[in-house]
Every structure is written in structure tokens, then in C-alpha cells.
Amino acid sequence: MLRAGKWFSALGATVVLLTGLFLAIARAQDATVNRPFEPIVLTGRSFADFSGDQVPVGELFLFAYDAATQSWIQVPMQIDQVDTAGSFFTDQDGLLDDNDQIVFMAADGKDQAPFNQWIDDAEARNFPRYEIQLTDPMNPSGKTWLYLYRSTALHHDAVKSYMKYIPAPADKPAADTIQGMSYIQSHNVGNGLPDYLAIPESAGGNGLDIMDRLKTRIKGKFLFFSLNISENDFGFKMSNVKQGPVRIIRKSIIGLNFINQEFNIEIVIKFYPYSEIISGNLPLDSNLGLSLLRVSVDLNRNANGMQFYNQNNGPVLVDANNDNVNLDILTAPDLNWDMTTGDPGTIVKIVKINMDSLQNADPSLYYWDSSAGDTQDNTDDTGDTLSYADSGIKISKTSSGNITGKFPIFIESFFLAANQDKAMGEQLRDQVANPLNTLSTQQKFDAVPPARISDLNVIAATDFTLSFEWTAPGDDSLSGGPAAAYTLYYSTVPLESDTLGWLQNATKVTDGLPTPAAPGTPQQFTLENLQSQVTYYSVITAVDDFGNESPLSNVAFKQTTVAVQLVSFRSSVIQNEIHLSWQVGANANPANFAIERRQGSQPAWEEIGVVRSKNDAGNSYNFIDRVTRPGTYFYRLRQNNANGQADYSAEIQAEVAVPQQAQLSQNYPNPFRLGQTSVIRYSLPSSQPQPVTVRVYNLLGQDLGALFSGRQSAGFYQISWDGRLASGVRVSPGVYFLVLETPGQRVIRKLTIMPY
Missing domain, CATH: 2.60.40.10 (Immunoglobulins)
Structure with missing residues (x-):
């Protein structure tokens, strides 16, 4: 025999999530703010130096930095302690741990502070701070920052509160009120469910109550009993409230009476300055024989003339006259959105429905606009028996059987200023699908200066x-x-x-x-x-x-030393020879001049020669630098004075061009005697290494051997030859030919060797 208590516990769980689906309320701020409605919830594990039951939660404060004024602004923040079971309502020790939640609004973020800019609080500088960076994943260049400090000298009451909780009168415990920055919601005196919602004129609404009530329908068959449950069957029993400046958590217990048994249902809703969020996992037992589940929010006469939109419809006039709308709905990972907008304000709901663990379930949009006292799902109407944009979610059974399984669901609702266009609903859907990314970075204040330099x-x-x-x-x-x-x-x-x-x-x-x-x-x-x-x-x-x-x-x-006047310092270029010349003042008498060179972008200077001073013999000097590669060269003089000090000239530049063709210069000296050495210079134009040979021929055209054979690229080269062949044998005195060969080019020079 079936035990009724077991199945009605499942029924109670069904009611708890369905009832809370549309209890989320918010409104929009200035459209230039990137994420004006998004709350940020971080856990204590994001702040390792503060977490682990080390720091009292009352010693943590949140600030934003304004770069334009170079000033700090303390912003609203709260820390809700959470036990290991996830409950917000058990007694805690007052110390931050990994489960606790730090809550603030993204819109309070401002500029990134230089790491040496800290709040003007000496005690806060004794502890690390955390930089919290928020990044928009849809626009990675969009960032904002906040900073978490620790101090016992600061006060939380120095900032305003975004939230206000108004308890119900003692004789009407269900009728409490929650007020965010831009909405007011009150609850029914009988069942504790919402039956009042207004968007004040300051928030862009008209201040009128537009809600009839939240409506719930459950149809099924348990044993021999038919289930036909509505919100009228609920009765308020008690509530627990945790309130702070950024979030109010309301846990209410409502009772459900059925076949002389009462079942308690727990509903937990998180209220933020501009939004409410509920999420959970709805178990649907097969023994309940469920054929219909529905939860919706019905508006009242003050909503007449508004417009309804969702991803498949709109605009649809809200006038209590039935309309033909598309009831298709999206399932996870896609998000559903719908919006009702007009002079009273704008309601946007974002819903995620995960069907992976549901069986025999057909989800659809519930929408009904009628003055006939009827409903779209053919159940009895409740409330004022008028339907003004009564919208929500309906789950129907399929031909395969009754609804079973688990039904994970998420809903976040927003209330905005009057008369928004359809794009607002799409924008909020995208933002909920792509919440801000967070990055917490520890930073420490440095009060210790560098060490004194003692060896200057x-x-x-x-x-x-x-x-x-x-x-x-x-x-x-x-x-x-x-x-x-x-x-x-x-x-x-x-x-x-x-x-x-x-x-x-x-x-x-x-x-x-x-x-x-x-x-x-x-x-x-x-x-x-x-x-x-x-x-x-x-x-x-x-x-x-x-x-x-x-x-x-x-x-x-x-x-400083006595200045020696450098009158001029010049360069000229002949092929690969850079001719340097300079002149000093008539009274100059340095010990010598060192010539320093660097090539191209290379930073290092190298000494390439020294020219002794002429003393009284004259004040003009010359130096020739033969380079082996084309390019830009820089030169400077280091004037070494008699007192051991040195002066540097300004640097000058010389440009050695790439040879236009292979060239073989006349050897020097020529003629030269056996036993002497003659220098053979040649230049190449190719930027890439290529085969190169320099060979010696006699007057009969006989090849006597190569003085060089290899691969060389553009540049200037020289070979010294004393008349010996590769075998070591000296050639006889006479006339010979030098031949430079490269791909496509052959250059010949005549040389003469004299006897000893």
C-alpha cells in the first residue's frame, strides 16, 4: 500500500519551486552604464588572506577609486555567512570562511587604482587588499574595478543601503514588504505570496500597483484523489529574513492542506537592488500522476494598454482580450525571455528550462489576456478573475504518460522604466547568459623604502x-x-x-x-x-x-676638465674606405685621440684606432677606416687629455653603399718583388652567399691555383699574396693575371712580380 506522506512530500517540493518562479523584480538604470542591474556574488575563497575563519566580517570594506579626482568612494557591500549545508539562517561565528558570500553591485565599480594609491586609513595599510576586476565577456575591453580592504577604524554605516525591509503588522505576519532601489513588493496576508508590485515614478514607472497575484496550478491524480491545486490552497506560516544593504534573503514557509493533511513548503528568494533570483531543482514523482504544472504572474487593470513581447511574439496589446500568440519555448542551453512594457514600467523575465532529466513533459509559454474569467489551460481562474498579460510557464504531459523526473529551473526578472523596445529584452537575456567575469588579486602596501646607496x-x-x-x-x-x-x-x-x-x-x-x-x-x-x-x-x-x-x-x-674645442669632425666615403677628419682649437693639446665606431643599431662602441696628438705641429687630423660590410657606421672621438680625463665628441654618420657589381682592385704594391706581400682587394654585390674564386694565371693561360675559393655575400674583401702557390712553390718573376669569378661575372687584373 502506498504511503501518502511520501508522495505529498514530493508534492510539496513541486509547489515550492513553481510558486517562486516569478518572484524576481528589478528596474533599469541609465543606459550608459554597462551592467547597471547585475549583482556580483563572490565566496570567501576568492580572498584567501581574509578567509579561513581569520578575519571578522565586520572588518571588511569595499571601495571604488575615481581616477579623475584621485579619491576613494566607499560603496555598499555585505557579507552573508553560509554554513556547510548552504543555509544562510544558522548561527555563525562572525569570521569569514570559504562558504560565505560577499555581495555588491557591478555598477559601483570605477577605475583601476595605481597599486600605490590606498585609502587614507593607516590600519588598512597593515593588511593586504584585494583588487576585484570585473570584465564583460561580450566586450573584453570593458572593465571596472573595486577594492576590498580590512580595518577596524572604518564603519559600514558610512554608506547608504540599497535595500529596505518593512516587517508586516503583528496581526498580519504574511504581509511584509521589500523595497529595492526602484521597486516595492508586498505579499498576500493569507499565503505570503506576492500580490503587490509597483515601480515608483523615480524609477521610470507610474507608481501604480500592477500585480493581481502570482498564480499556481497543479493537476494530477494521487491514489483515488484528483489534484486540482491553486495558490488559494496555500497558507502562510512563518518567514525568516536576512537583510543587508545589497541583498535581502527571504525564506518563507507556507502550508498546503490536502485530504486532511498539512504539508510545509519552503520558498527562498534573493532580492537585489534591481532584481530577484530563484533557482532550484523540482522533483516530480510518477505516483503523483501529474498532468499539468503552471506558474504565472497575472497583472491587474492598471496594466491595460501595455505591450507583451518575447523571442517569438510582439508587440501584443494587453487589453483583456484574447490574442493568438506563439507558445513555443526554448530549452537549455538557450534562455527564454519575455517582456511586458508600457506606462507603468517594463517587466522582463529571463528563464532557463533544462529538460535533460524530465520525462513525458511538454513545456510551453503560458499567456492569457481575457476578461471572460477563463484560463488558457481550462482551470478555474482566481484572484480578480481578469487576465491581463497573465504569463508564465506551463508543463503538460505527453501521450507517453504522466510528468516525471527532475526539473531544474532558473529565473531572473527585471523591472525597467516605461515603454522599452524589444531590444531591451534581448540585451538582458544576453547579459544573464554572459555574466561578468571576476578576478581577485592580492596587493600589499609597502611602507619600507629602498636601502641607502653608500657607494656613489x-x-x-x-x-x-x-x-x-x-x-x-x-x-x-x-x-x-x-x-x-x-x-x-x-x-x-x-x-x-x-x-x-x-x-x-x-x-x-x-x-x-x-x-x-x-x-x-x-x-x-x-x-x-x-x-x-x-x-x-x-x-x-x-x-x-x-x-x-x-x-x-x-x-x-x-x-670637470678644461674644455678642448673641437672645431670640426667630418667623414667621407670612397667605396669601403671611410675617411675621418677633424680639427681642434689652436690651444688644444690632448695626449691622443681614440677613434670609436659602432655599426647600425648596435649599441656597443669599439675602439678601432688611436691618433697621437701633434702638439704644436698642427691641429688637423685624419684617419681611414676600411670596413668589410656595407651599411651605416657611426663614429666618435674620445679625446684623452693629459690630466687623465677624457672628452667625447658628438657622433657622426657614414654610409657605405652595397657594390653595384663585382669589382677587383689593382693589387698593391704592383709590381712587387718575390718575398714581399701584395694586397688584393675585391668587392661583391650579392646579398646572398654565392660561389666566389680568385685565381692566378700565367701568360700562357695556365691556371696556377686559387688564392680563395668559397661562398661570400655582399661586402669588401682582401687577400695577401707573397707569390707562393698552394704547393708552397714560388712563381718565377714575370707577368701574371688575377681572375675574380662569380656567377655571371669575370674580372681580370694584371700583376707583375719582380726578382729579389
């Missing part, structure tokens, strides 16, 4: 420059990573007792200094545009990312 030293001085060297400090004293930047101060006045006055009058240098390297690394910097033969006193400090500056370094001082 002048390693070189010229007429107009001083070159310094020092050892890089750590970001946090001697430890940590590198610092963020350096600041150099210099003056011609010695640094004595009045340090502050000296710094105020000294020249401060930040541009051009090297980026701090890893602690312990030697670093250098050249200070330019100084006066010659002047003593300069300098100090340096290191600054970290938080703006902490190290103490002043030791004082380094040095006199």
Missing part, C-alpha cells in the same frame, strides 16, 4: 660631463626585488648641515637615469651639459613603486 662614485669627468657608478639597492631596504626609479641631485655648493636647504636649491634629475637593476648590480649614469672646470657635489636616492624614497647617498664630488 664619479668614475670619469670631461669638460661637460660627470660619469657616476653605484650599486643597486633592494626595493625593501636590502631585500626584495629592484627599486622603481632613481633621483639624482647635484649642485656646485657643498652639502653640509642644511640638507633640506641644499636639496631645495639643488638640480633634481629623474629623466634618463637607468631603471634600477637587481640588488647588488653595478649601475652607471653620465650627467651632461655641465660647465667645464667646475666642482659638482651629487647625491642619489632610490624610490620604490609606493613612492618610498631611500635616505640620501654619500656625497660624490668631482671637477
Whole structure:
């Protein structure tokens, strides 16, 4: 024999989710705000340093940063403690753990704060903070940020509350009221279900109550009894409410009387400033013999003249006259949406129906607009017996049998300002399908400055420059990573007792200094545009990312040298020979000039030659640099003075062009004697390596052998030859021919070898 209690427990579970499906209410804000209605719910595990029963929830505060004013704004936030079973209503210890939920609104986010910008609260700087980044997956460049701080010196009552809970009178416990930022919802005195909804004028509505009631229908057959249940069969028993500035959770218990038995049904709804959400898993036992399930929200006469839309319909005039609408509905993973809009405001519902675990079930849209006191599913009407856009979900059995299985369902509803177009429903559907992505990053305040630099030293001085060297400090004293930047101060006045006055009058240098390297690394910097033969006193400090500056370094001082005037410095190019010439002032008497060269984008200079000073013999100098590759070359002079100091000239540029064809220059010297060496130069035009040979022939045209054979690309080359063949045998004095051969080209030069 079947036990009635078991099956009516299943019936109670059926009612609990169906009843709550459409208890979600919200309204839209300014359309320029990206996600004005979206609540963000994070768990304690997103904030590892605060979670794990370490931090009292009352010590956590949420702020947004305004970059335009460089100021912080404390924003509404709440932390709801949750036990391991998922309940919000058990006693907790007041400490944040991984299950607890941190709730705030995405619209309160603002700019990303520089990591050295913290709220003006000394205690908060003793703890890490968490940067919360919200990213729109439909527009990855759209981001907003908030920051979670810990402090005992701040107060939660410093910010406004988005939510308000008004308890019911003592003699009418079901008739409580919840008010968000833009809606007011009240509940029926008899069953505790919604029967009042208004969108105030401040929210873009007209302030009139537009709800008749929430309607529920369950039809089936249990044993010998027919099930014909509506919301009139429910009776309110009690409710628990957890309220905060961003979310109110209302758990209500309603009773259902059937065949002299009472069954308790629990309904939990989460109210946010602009929305309500309910989700759950509805068990449908086969012994209930279910043939029909329906839940819908019926509006009242104040909705007359509104328009109804969904993904398949619209606009459909709401006028209590029946219309022919498309009742098709989407199943998961797709979302359904419908919208009723007009002067009273706009209702948008987003519903997800997962049919994977349902059997013998045919879901459809329920929509009825009639003044005849009838219904679309042929059940008795309730409430004011008038249907104004009575809309919801209907599940009917199929020819295969009664409805069974499990019915997961999710619904989120929004209330917006009056007279929206169809695109608003589609936009909200897309946003619910693509919630904001969240990323929590721990950041720590740094109060420790870098270590003092104690080895600042002048390693070189010229007429107009001083070159310094020092050892890089750590970001946090001697430890940590590198610092963020350096600041150099210099003056011609010695640094004595009045340090502050000296710094105020000294020249401060930040541009051009090297980026701090890893602690312990030697670093250098050249200070330019100084006066010659002047003593300069300098100090340096290191600054970290938080703006902490190290103490002043030791004082380094040095006199610049006497300037030697460089009148001119020029270059000219003949094939691969770069001719450098320069002239100095009449009184110049350097020890020597070192010529330095670098090629192309290479940063390193190399010394390629030294020219001794002429002293009183003249003040014009020349140097020839023979390069082997075409390209751009840069040159500078290092004037080494008699006092051991050095001056650098400005750099000049020379361009060596790529040869247009293979060329073989006349050997030098020519003629040359046996036992001497003659230099053979040639140039190649090809940018890619190609076969190249340089061979020697006698007057009879006999090939005496190759002086070079290989692959070479564009450039300038030379070979030295002393008259010996590859066998080591010297050729006889006489006339010979040099032949340069490349693909498609042959160049010949005559050379003469004289006797010893």
C-alpha cells in the first residue's frame, strides 16, 4: 500500500519551486552604464588572506577609486555567512570562511587604482587588499574595478543601503514588504505570496500597483484523489529574513492542506537592488500522476494598454482580450525571455528550462489576456478573475504518460522604466547568459623604502660631463626585488648641515637615469651639459613603486676638465674606405685621440684606432677606416687629455653603399718583388652567399691555383699574396693575371712580380 506522506512530500517540493518562479523584480538604470542591474556574488575563497575563519566580517570594506579626482568612494557591500549545508539562517561565528558570500553591485565599480594609491586609513595599510576586476565577456575591453580592504577604524554605516525591509503588522505576519532601489513588493496576508508590485515614478514607472497575484496550478491524480491545486490552497506560516544593504534573503514557509493533511513548503528568494533570483531543482514523482504544472504572474487593470513581447511574439496589446500568440519555448542551453512594457514600467523575465532529466513533459509559454474569467489551460481562474498579460510557464504531459523526473529551473526578472523596445529584452537575456567575469588579486602596501646607496662614485669627468657608478639597492631596504626609479641631485655648493636647504636649491634629475637593476648590480649614469672646470657635489636616492624614497647617498664630488674645442669632425666615403677628419682649437693639446665606431643599431662602441696628438705641429687630423660590410657606421672621438680625463665628441654618420657589381682592385704594391706581400682587394654585390674564386694565371693561360675559393655575400674583401702557390712553390718573376669569378661575372687584373 502506498504511503501518502511520501508522495505529498514530493508534492510539496513541486509547489515550492513553481510558486517562486516569478518572484524576481528589478528596474533599469541609465543606459550608459554597462551592467547597471547585475549583482556580483563572490565566496570567501576568492580572498584567501581574509578567509579561513581569520578575519571578522565586520572588518571588511569595499571601495571604488575615481581616477579623475584621485579619491576613494566607499560603496555598499555585505557579507552573508553560509554554513556547510548552504543555509544562510544558522548561527555563525562572525569570521569569514570559504562558504560565505560577499555581495555588491557591478555598477559601483570605477577605475583601476595605481597599486600605490590606498585609502587614507593607516590600519588598512597593515593588511593586504584585494583588487576585484570585473570584465564583460561580450566586450573584453570593458572593465571596472573595486577594492576590498580590512580595518577596524572604518564603519559600514558610512554608506547608504540599497535595500529596505518593512516587517508586516503583528496581526498580519504574511504581509511584509521589500523595497529595492526602484521597486516595492508586498505579499498576500493569507499565503505570503506576492500580490503587490509597483515601480515608483523615480524609477521610470507610474507608481501604480500592477500585480493581481502570482498564480499556481497543479493537476494530477494521487491514489483515488484528483489534484486540482491553486495558490488559494496555500497558507502562510512563518518567514525568516536576512537583510543587508545589497541583498535581502527571504525564506518563507507556507502550508498546503490536502485530504486532511498539512504539508510545509519552503520558498527562498534573493532580492537585489534591481532584481530577484530563484533557482532550484523540482522533483516530480510518477505516483503523483501529474498532468499539468503552471506558474504565472497575472497583472491587474492598471496594466491595460501595455505591450507583451518575447523571442517569438510582439508587440501584443494587453487589453483583456484574447490574442493568438506563439507558445513555443526554448530549452537549455538557450534562455527564454519575455517582456511586458508600457506606462507603468517594463517587466522582463529571463528563464532557463533544462529538460535533460524530465520525462513525458511538454513545456510551453503560458499567456492569457481575457476578461471572460477563463484560463488558457481550462482551470478555474482566481484572484480578480481578469487576465491581463497573465504569463508564465506551463508543463503538460505527453501521450507517453504522466510528468516525471527532475526539473531544474532558473529565473531572473527585471523591472525597467516605461515603454522599452524589444531590444531591451534581448540585451538582458544576453547579459544573464554572459555574466561578468571576476578576478581577485592580492596587493600589499609597502611602507619600507629602498636601502641607502653608500657607494656613489664619479668614475670619469670631461669638460661637460660627470660619469657616476653605484650599486643597486633592494626595493625593501636590502631585500626584495629592484627599486622603481632613481633621483639624482647635484649642485656646485657643498652639502653640509642644511640638507633640506641644499636639496631645495639643488638640480633634481629623474629623466634618463637607468631603471634600477637587481640588488647588488653595478649601475652607471653620465650627467651632461655641465660647465667645464667646475666642482659638482651629487647625491642619489632610490624610490620604490609606493613612492618610498631611500635616505640620501654619500656625497660624490668631482671637477670637470678644461674644455678642448673641437672645431670640426667630418667623414667621407670612397667605396669601403671611410675617411675621418677633424680639427681642434689652436690651444688644444690632448695626449691622443681614440677613434670609436659602432655599426647600425648596435649599441656597443669599439675602439678601432688611436691618433697621437701633434702638439704644436698642427691641429688637423685624419684617419681611414676600411670596413668589410656595407651599411651605416657611426663614429666618435674620445679625446684623452693629459690630466687623465677624457672628452667625447658628438657622433657622426657614414654610409657605405652595397657594390653595384663585382669589382677587383689593382693589387698593391704592383709590381712587387718575390718575398714581399701584395694586397688584393675585391668587392661583391650579392646579398646572398654565392660561389666566389680568385685565381692566378700565367701568360700562357695556365691556371696556377686559387688564392680563395668559397661562398661570400655582399661586402669588401682582401687577400695577401707573397707569390707562393698552394704547393708552397714560388712563381718565377714575370707577368701574371688575377681572375675574380662569380656567377655571371669575370674580372681580370694584371700583376707583375719582380726578382729579389
